[in-house]
Amino acid sequence: xxxxxKEAPTVSAILFLLAGxxxxxxxxxxxxxxxxxxxxxxSGSVAPSALIRTLVVLVTLGAILLLCLALFFPxxxxxxxxxxxxxxxxxxxxxxxxxLLILLSLPAVIWSGAAAFLLDACGLSR
Amino acid sequence: MSLARSVAAFLLLLxxxxxxxxxxxxxxxxxxxxxxxxxxxxxxxxxxxVFLAVGLITAAALRxxxxxxxxxxxxxxxxxxxVVFPIVALTLLLGYGFYLMGPGSPAxxxxxxxxxxxxxxxxxxxxxxxxxxxxxxxxxxNEIRLPVGRPVQxxxxxxxxxxxxxxxxxxxxxDMIPGRTNRLTLQVAEAGISRGQCAExxxxxxxxxxxxxxxxPEDQFTAWLDREAGDARNxxxxxxxxxxxxxxxxxxxxxxxxxxxxxxxxxxxxLTHVGSRHSLAAATLENxxxxxxxxxxxxxxxxxENLMPPYEIFTDGELRQLAAYLDQLR
Numbered sequence: 001x002x003x004x005x006k007e008a009p010t011v012s013a014i015l016f017l018l019a020g021x022x023x024x025x026x027x028x029x030x031x032x033x034x035x036x037x038x039x040x041x042x043s044g045s046v047a048p049s050a051l052i053r054t055l056v057v058l059v060t061l062g063a064i065l066l067l068c069l070a071l072f073f074p075x076x077x078x079x080x081x082x083x084x085x086x087x088x089x090x091x092x093x094x095x096x097x098x099x100l101l102i103l104l105s106l107p108a109v110i111w112s113g114a115a116a117f118l119l120d121a122c123g124l125s126r
Numbered sequence: 127m128s129l130a131r132s133v134a135a136f137l138l139l140l141x142x143x144x145x146x147x148x149x150x151x152x153x154x155x156x157x158x159x160x161x162x163x164x165x166x167x168x169x170x171x172x173x174x175x176v177f178l179a180v181g182l183i184t185a186a187a188l189r190x191x192x193x194x195x196x197x198x199x200x201x202x203x204x205x206x207x208x209v210v211f212p213i214v215a216l217t218l219l220l221g222y223g224f225y226l227m228g229p230g231s232p233a234x235x236x237x238x239x240x241x242x243x244x245x246x247x248x249x250x251x252x253x254x255x256x257x258x259x260x261x262x263x264x265x266x267x268n269e270i271r272l273p274v275g276r277p278v279q280x281x282x283x284x285x286x287x288x289x290x291x292x293x294x295x296x297x298x299x300x301d302m303i304p305g306r307t308n309r310l311t312l313q314v315a316e317a318g319i320s321r322g323q324c325a326e327x328x329x330x331x332x333x334x335x336x337x338x339x340x341x342x343p344e345d346q347f348t349a350w351l352d353r354e355a356g357d358a359r360n361x362x363x364x365x366x367x368x369x370x371x372x373x374x375x376x377x378x379x380x381x382x383x384x385x386x387x388x389x390x391x392x393x394x395x396x397l398t399h400v401g402s403r404h405s406l407a408a409a410t411l412e413n414x415x416x417x418x419x420x421x422x423x424x425x426x427x428x429x430x431e432n433l434m435p436p437y438e439i440f441t442d443g444e445l446r447q448l449a450a451y452l453d454q455l456r
Contacts, residue, residue: 100209107213111220118224 012083017097019070019077020105027063027109031056031116039122049121060113067109071102148338149294149321155341156296156320157277157313161226172219183207243270244281247289247302249433250328250335251395251408256351264355265383267395268408270322270339271354273347277313290326293339299325314341321409330431336409357386358398358455369451372444376437384455394434402456407432418449 015022034055042048070077074095078084085091146153154160186194197203239259246253256264270293272278282291284302291310292299300310324335342350361367373379374388381394389397400406403413410429411417421428422437423445440448 100205103209104212107217111217115224119227 009082012081013094015081016074016078016083017094018101019098020067020102023063023066023070024105024108024112027059028112030059031112034059035116035121042122052121053116056113056116060109063109064106067102067106071099071106074098148319149323151294154295155315155318156293157315158297158311159293159295160315162298165223165226168222169219172215176215239279241273241276242279242281243272244283245270245291245302247282247284247286247291247324247328247335249286250324250331250429252335252337253285253395256354258351262355264351265396266354266399266403267397268337268405269403270337271347271350272312272314272339272341273344274314274317274341276344277311280310280312282308282310287328288326289324289328289335291322292325293320293322295320296322296339301326312339314339317341317343319404331429334408334410334429334432338404338409340404354399358384360386361451361454363450363454365447365450366454367451368444369447369449372440372448373451376439381434397452397455400455401453413453415446415449415453418452419445422448 035052038048038052038055042051077098078094083094085094144150144152151159151166152163154163183198187198190198241259242257244255244257246255252268252270254266254268254270256266258264270280280291282300282302283306284304286304288304289302290299291302293312296312296314297310300308302308318341320339320341322337322339324332326332328335361370370387373384379387379389379391381391383390383392383396383398385396385398401413405411406413406417407421407425407429411421422440424436425432425434426436
């Protein structure tokens with residue numbers, strides 16, 4: 001029988017495994033939030049597009065940096081989240097899942113950020 | 127046939143109703159709606175293919191035996207199907223989406239600036255003003271007329287709450303927000319009638335806030351706009367004259383305008399040419415004398431909570447006279 005005290009907390013496991021999608025979701029929220037708020041607040045005399053692009057670039061670079069840290073240093077992330085698995089197979093599996101999901105999230109973050117340069121920032125408010 | 131199959135067949139028939147008709151996004155008649163339709167079918171085919179592939183893989187894993195499971199557990203398949211394929215496929219789809227929505231898209235309609243239509247969402251009707259290249263403003267309501275083939279800029283805003291302007295056959299929906307003007311370019315491919323609908327819940331009679339968009343050949347549109355810019359026709363028949371007198375003396379003028387008469391109200395829809403419109407009460411009723419009678423006397427049942435008070439002061443004869451007057455305003 002497994003000892004519950006030695007099992008990694010469920011929340012830690014979820015946060016570790018889903019680090020990529022969580023960062024992706026946070027990036028999407030910030031990009032949409034920045035775009036919507038700036039379009040609403042920005043008036044005709046100010047050019048909100050330049051401001052939006054600058055903010056989106058900063059947010060996107062920040063998200064890419066965090067994703068890369070999680071991709072290349074999964075051990076540190078696991079330690080930070082207190083995600084420790086005594087079983088080596090489990091550990092290897094967890095790290096591979098975490099990395100695969102980060103690899104999926106990286107292009108998503110880059111494409112979300114690229115939209116600021118390819119579409120009219122405040123042209124439509126559907 | 128079992129009950130379940132009968133219900134399924136009935137639901138399928140109901141769903142098929144959405145594939146065509148004056149309010150179907152799957153039966154496009156405008157440039158932007160055609161782009162949306164293309165993207166919709168592309169996504170449906172792509173999603174169906176992925177769904178079937180995943181279903182087959184799952185079936186093989188469950189029933190295919192150890193050999194199939196071993197093949198499916200291969201890392202190449204996991205990484206190829208779980209990482210590489212989504213990245214490549216979604217990148218291609220996103221690129222296509224950027225191409226369709228971006229300013230460089232060759233399919234994007236560009237308004238020529240010769241005609242602008244201002245549409246204001248009101249509770250629960252549409253104030254429509256045509257502005258031509260000379261700056262002439264022609265006010266109408268609850269109906270939009272468009273010249274075939276010419277891109278027209280539609281400026282959308284709201285006087286009260288958030289509404290949303292949507293003509294599924296012509297374009298995607300766009301919100302109408304108080305204090306903000308959103309712009310949409312409509313280009314109709316062929317003459318005909320499409321139906322539009324408020325697509326953002328805006329209060330009680332939201333579902334009855336509709337309108338018709340009528341696309342006409344260029345020459346007919348020009349002639350129609352000239353007629354629409356003119357004053358109301360003077361009533362000629364006995365009932366029509368009596369109806370006009372009732373209209374001008376019973377409080378209708380406080381809210382409605384009939385150009386060329388003393389009626390100069392602006393709270394409600396302009397009625398100068400109301401008889402020529404395709405519908406009454408924002409596409410809620412047919413446009414005929416009976417519908418006028420029903421609306422004036424019983425409008426709260428036709429369109430509950432609408433802001434026009436019920437007029438129960440008129441006799442049946444007076445209602446007929448009022449209807450005769452309004453019906454001849456063409």
